[in-house]
Amino acid sequence: MNAILAQSHETTDPLKLLHRPGVRLVSIFGSLDEDGSRRVHYAVDIDNRQYRVVSIAGEGPIASATPITPAAAWYERELHDQYGVAIEGHPDLRPLLFHENWAEGVHPMTAGFEKVPAGTRTPYRFLKVEGEGVCEVPVGPVHAGIIEPGHFRFSIVGDTVLNLELRHFYTHKGTEKLFENMPIADGCLIAESVSGDNCFAHAVAYSQAMENSFGVAVPARGRALRLIGLELERMMAHIADVGALCGDVGFTVPAAYTARIKESLLLASTRFFRTRFWRGVAVPGGVTIDLAAVDAAELQRIVAEAARDFAELAKIILETPSVQNRFESTGVLSRDVARDLAVVGPVTRASGIKIDVRRDHPYGRYREFATEIAHHSQGDVLARARIRIDETAISARLIADTLREMPTGAIRTSISADASAEGFSAVESPRGELFYWVRVRNGRIARCHIKSPSFQNWPALPLAMPGNIIADFPLINKSFNLSYSGCDR
Amino acid sequence: MIFDTVKQSLSSRRVLIPVEQLLMDAQGSRMPDVQPSLLTAEIARRAADACPTTALTLEEADGRTQLVLNYADCVACGRCIEAGAGAFVAAQKLACCGATKSGLVRRWDVASGAEIVSSEREMENSAREIRSLLGRALNIREVDAGSCNGCEAEIVAITNPYYDLERFGIHFVASPKHADMLLVTGPVTRNMAEAVRQTYAATPSPKLVVAVGACGCSGGIFAGSHATAGPLDAIIPVDGYIPGCPPTPAMLLSGILHVLQRRS
Numbered sequence: 003m004n005a006i007l008a009q010s011h012e013t014t015d016p017l018k019l020l021h022r023p024g025v026r027l028v029s030i031f032g033s034l035d036e037d038g039s040r041r042v043h044y045a046v047d048i049d050n051r052q053y054r055v056v057s058i059a060g061e062g063p064i065a066s067a068t069p070i071t072p073a074a075a076w077y078e079r080e081l082h083d084q085y086g087v088a089i090e091g092h093p094d095l096r097p098l099l100f101h102e103n104w105a106e107g108v109h110p111m112t113a114g115f116e117k118v119p120a121g122t123r124t125p126y127r128f129l130k131v132e133g134e135g136v137c138e139v140p141v142g143p144v145h146a147g148i149i150e151p152g153h154f155r156f157s158i159v160g161d162t163v164l165n166l167e168l169r170h171f172y173t174h175k176g177t178e179k180l181f182e183n184m185p186i187a188d189g190c191l192i193a194e195s196v197s198g199d200n201c202f203a204h205a206v207a208y209s210q211a212m213e214n215s216f217g218v219a220v221p222a223r224g225r226a227l228r229l230i231g232l233e234l235e236r237m238m239a240h241i242a243d244v245g246a247l248c249g250d251v252g253f254t255v256p257a258a259y260t261a262r263i264k265e266s267l268l269l270a271s272t273r274f275f276r277t278r279f280w281r282g283v284a285v286p287g288g289v290t291i292d293l294a295a296v297d298a299a300e301l302q303r304i305v306a307e308a309a310r311d312f313a314e315l316a317k318i319i320l321e322t323p324s325v326q327n328r329f330e331s332t333g334v335l336s337r338d339v340a341r342d343l344a345v346v347g348p349v350t351r352a353s354g355i356k357i358d359v360r361r362d363h364p365y366g367r368y369r370e371f372a373t374e375i376a377h378h379s380q381g382d383v384l385a386r387a388r389i390r391i392d393e394t395a396i397s398a399r400l401i402a403d404t405l406r407e408m409p410t411g412a413i414r415t416s417i418s419a420d421a422s423a424e425g426f427s428a429v430e431s432p433r434g435e436l437f438y439w440v441r442v443r444n445g446r447i448a449r450c451h452i453k454s455p456s457f458q459n460w461p462a463l464p465l466a467m468p469g470n471i472i473a474d475f476p477l478i479n480k481s482f483n484l485s486y487s488g489c490d491r
Numbered sequence: 492m493i494f495d496t497v498k499q500s501l502s503s504r505r506v507l508i509p510v511e512q513l514l515m516d517a518q519g520s521r522m523p524d525v526q527p528s529l530l531t532a533e534i535a536r537r538a539a540d541a542c543p544t545t546a547l548t549l550e551e552a553d554g555r556t557q558l559v560l561n562y563a564d565c566v567a568c569g570r571c572i573e574a575g576a577g578a579f580v581a582a583q584k585l586a587c588c589g590a591t592k593s594g595l596v597r598r599w600d601v602a603s604g605a606e607i608v609s610s611e612r613e614m615e616n617s618a619r620e621i622r623s624l625l626g627r628a629l630n631i632r633e634v635d636a637g638s639c640n641g642c643e644a645e646i647v648a649i650t651n652p653y654y655d656l657e658r659f660g661i662h663f664v665a666s667p668k669h670a671d672m673l674l675v676t677g678p679v680t681r682n683m684a685e686a687v688r689q690t691y692a693a694t695p696s697p698k699l700v701v702a703v704g705a706c707g708c709s710g711g712i713f714a715g716s717h718a719t720a721g722p723l724d725a726i727i728p729v730d731g732y733i734p735g736c737p738p739t740p741a742m743l744l745s746g747i748l749h750v751l752q753r754r755s
Contacts, residue, residue, distance in 0.1 A: 176718030198641020272519030
């Protein structure tokens with residue numbers, strides 16, 4: 003069961019744990035003990051059944067986990083940037099979060115940090131690909147579409163991509179630092195602004211982490227309303243993603259049609275919950291807005307209509323030869339790479355790895371049934387499109403089932419705000435496993451770590467590129483649809 | 492296959508929202524408005540205390556207490572509405588989208604509940620120049636300066652068949668070199684500050700800059716973070732502000748049109 007397990011501060015060697023078969027890395031992050039000394043935490047998923055967090059002291063040098071699991075590479079770079087923890091045996095400790103206009107030696111999460119001093123650091127060293135006819139193509143941070151900023155460095159021969167290197171964290175906002183010393187209730191405001199299009203999943207994950215820490219149970223009706231919000235958010239994300247994929251292959255009519263279906267769900271949210279993206283709805287202890295009985299039937303009808311329209315449209319999309327031609331065998335992410343990089347969410351499920359927090363570590367209403375999981379094995383753009391199409395239908399069914407059997411009673415319970423506790427929680431967001439770890443001291447947040455699915459999945463994108471033509475990059479990138487802000491925080 | 496698609500789209504009902512219905516509409520934004528008749532000193536104090544940012548404050552002027560609501564700082568959390576005993580409500584209409592920074596501030600005399608209306612704003616030169624050059628056509632380059640992508644989701648939505656931005660002759664373009672207006676979201680992170688400056692420099696004059704969302708207007712929930720360098724108007728000149736967290740498509744549309752049509 004999700005996050006009910008006691009956390010362990012025992013001195014289990016995290017690297018030995020990561021060596022064991024069936025252990026998937028969830029996150030590596032730092033925290034400060036009360037005396038200001040650093041501690042490093044390793045969150046893992048054992049056999050897709052049990053989360054476990056082990057921690058070690060972080061004052062002396064620690065051994066890198068990256069040689070054991072490459073999925074650890076970015077986590078350790080972030081740890082190195084934020085906490086200045088010395089990591090031995092890491093193959094690449096270039097700065098991840100901080101660009102050239104940050105002074106050297108800044109570690110904002112350490113005790114005594116006040117502000118970033120003036121200064122610069124040495125320019126970032128990109129990987130160099132050399133050979134006859136090799137060209138470099140830099141793209142970003144400002145892109146051509148209405149999307150978030152990031153930098154892509156392609157090395158190509160002709161049209162064919164040999165290597166892609168990412169340089170992100172343009173949207174790094176010091177979010178985890180902002181949580182420090184906030185009252186529990188205010189943490190939701192920040193959680194909702196980590197990745198705006200998945201804001202409800204973030205608010206629920208944050209709230210559940212607090213509820214698990216303090217042993218608070220959300221009333222049944224509150225749990226049901228959260229499921230409706232989470233699945234609506236998933237439907238909107240997946241429908242928009244499929245539309246964007248069509249847009250990227252010049253198939254604009256379905257692209258416009260999906261935008262229309264998504265808007266019908268946003269308007270329904272406004273009508274029944276007074277918010278388009280469900281901001282302010284999830285709070286520690288439950289939800290703030292109830293659904294009137296008369297509105298439940300109408301919401302049911304709107305969701306069913308959206309699901310039906312989308313299913314008809316999806317059939318047309320998948321049967322269109324020019325779409326098949328562009329989607330099929332493009333941007334293949336192999337099962338092995340997905341496993342090695344501990345990829346999560348629809349992307350990993352399209353590469354044949356069947357994991358989903360809703361089924362593996364059920365939370366809230368998902369404890370009451372076994373969630374059906376979509377999966378495909380080809381790992382190409384087509385498989386990632388199909389996953390989203392299948393999951394949209396499943397989400398609509400989950401909403402319908404929930405609305406049919408809505409529990410009555412309270413939607414929210416109170417949570418004691420002045421105690422100390424720590425705990426974690428995971429939610430299957432539209433992009434995959436979203437994991438929050440929180441520590442509260444005397445009613446104030448001492449630490450909030452966010453493992454976002456995008457941080458986990460970004461390093462896998464460059465491995466789906468080699469051999470593809472550079473013109474297919476927007477399509478492949480869109481099929482991953484990762485959040486920059488969620489990753490950069 | 493393409494015929495099926497065309498057939499399906501032709502047979503579907505029309506969803507375009509008329510412009511009169513969109514202008515100044517703020518439903519679903521969770522931005523607050525004040526019901527002057529219910530405002531008391533006690534309620535104003537409670538609402539200001541509940542506000543997690545500096546959007547709601549009390550000011551003393553000439554021996555009287557004023558309630559100051561600065562939409563630039565508002566993250567639409569709804570707490571003033573919860574604490575305000577009916578005196579604070581979710582705004583149905585919002586006139587200030589696209590206003591100057593001072594135009595985002597509203598004041599009420601707490602004792603009488605009366606709103607204190609400030610002087611009118613003046614039309615910016617660049618807006619007049621762009622209108623005379625282009626009539627109604629406008630090219631916008633969207634720049635994300637570190638937003639959470641909530642604003643992007645809504646900016647994409649204004650191109651959908653409900654809002655259809657293109658009916659006003661307004662397009663999104665792929666390069667700042669093609670743009671008349673920069674629509675900038677996010678608190679301007681330290682890592683994006685230089686890119687924002689360079690994007691502004693690459694945009695030909697006359698040009699307009701519109702700051703979008705609580706982050707664009709004031710830094711929002713991220714104001715003061717060690718990793719931000721903004722707000723936007725500390726980095727480049729800004730002509731108009733569209734508040735909200737995120738602003739709804741109707742607010743974005745109203746704001747863009749307001750910046751273009753602002754008159755003295």
